[in-house]
Amino acid sequence: MSLLLSYLQYPFVRYALIVGTLIALCSSLFGVTLVLKRFSFIGDGLSHVAFGAIAVATVLHLNNQMLFVLPATVLCAVLLLQAGQNAKIKGDAAIAMLSVGALAIGYLLMNLFSTSSNLSGDVCSTLFGSTSILTLTKTEVWLSIGLSLLVVAVFVLFYNKIFAVTFDEGFARATGLPASLYNLLIAVIIAVIIVLAMNLVGSLLISALVIFPALSAMRLFKSFRAVTICSAVLSVVCAFSGIVISILAETPVGSTVVAVDIAAFGIFCLAGKLKKA
């Protein structure tokens, strides 16, 4: 405990905790919709796109990578959603293409143009977010806080509409809700969340952050509101304890957070089974 308190003296530890929990909150809110709409794989695909975008940003020596990565990922989110609806190339195939393509091109670019002496370290850090949450600059912290608040605000304001579109898109559309507009909104927000979450867990592990809390909550709770609230609380608790554990035990942040999420999922599964029996 005293060790933890001494760590909290450092601003970078405080930043990591604040940004980490905010990211966890955002990702879990939309996770429920993503899982229920069968959009989970879009999150996965987009995270790989974000990796490619970071590679490009690194090669271009951009000072603030987020300003490039964010619009690029949002653009891909919109494209993927359109592909899913038009289905010339089926949605899932398009996503698979885009995600492995972005991974390959990203790594290739980093290899060809990198000036860094520690290339595999850089790659590892982007994929698994090993230390980036601990090296946030003040601007990045504020940007993350601002975007997180925006995501939460959008979710609360559109909560009922998101529910309607998630439960039954056809009915929502028939009664005059512009469902494609809300699908677009959801895709854009997911892209924002993914770019944010890259800092915490790296691009390979983002889906875990989005999906696990939602799936855990769905084992136990039976209304949309209860599932959403539970998944948000669970995600925040897991992220917070994951970050603390990783600092104390000196483990990589991202994978520790995800490991805690997995453990929570196991507990919820068990609890769900016990409740039924």
Added chain:
Amino acid sequence: MAILTCDNLSFGYEGRALIRSLSFTVQAGDYLCIVGENGSGKSTLMRTILGLQAPISGKVIFGEGLKQTEIGYLPQQTLVQRDFPASVREIVLSGCQGRLGLRPFYGAQEKQRAAEAMEKLGIAGLSGRCYRELSGGQQQRVLLARALCATEKLLLLDEPVAGLDPMATEEMYRLIEQLNKEGTTLIMISHDMHYALGHASHILQIGSDWFFGSKADYLRSAVGRNYLRGKREART
């Protein structure tokens, strides 16, 4: 004036018409059953009326002050819904979404409306229950209550008794007829010709040759006699 007019309507998928030049009208208070073989375009017609897909040619016209977004719709259940974690109240309330417009949250008026719809369909006691744990008949009643929240003028029902056991089927039919008696115009897709001929006021049969008219006209028409004979032969 008719509540719904389909004028020279052609509809189908990706520019390929399933049905060409279909015309019929529905008056307020009518109970129209749409019958026809599987794949003849019954659900596609319904989606076209609802504005979920554009007609290839022709028009869907609404009368008596009805807007396209004021139609209650009972779709066939989708896979997503079967394991959806939502309470009955949440689902019924979502039928009021069209009334909200840009307002973000439901007000007292919408909640009252949802409560009345649940009362009417005998599911008020289930309002806190989880949708996926209900029986098929109860789930259908929840979706019907949601449709009632959207409107009481015109309901479109896509095979409302598909997959229900005989008891639940009878109960569902009773509720639907009750709504019709109270003044709701109904358009229902049905596979149950026997029921349609027993209870509907009008029949629309679609397929390679289509027919629209009152029940009595249908029984006299060549199309109707053909269809009934085919059904009878299939049964024996």
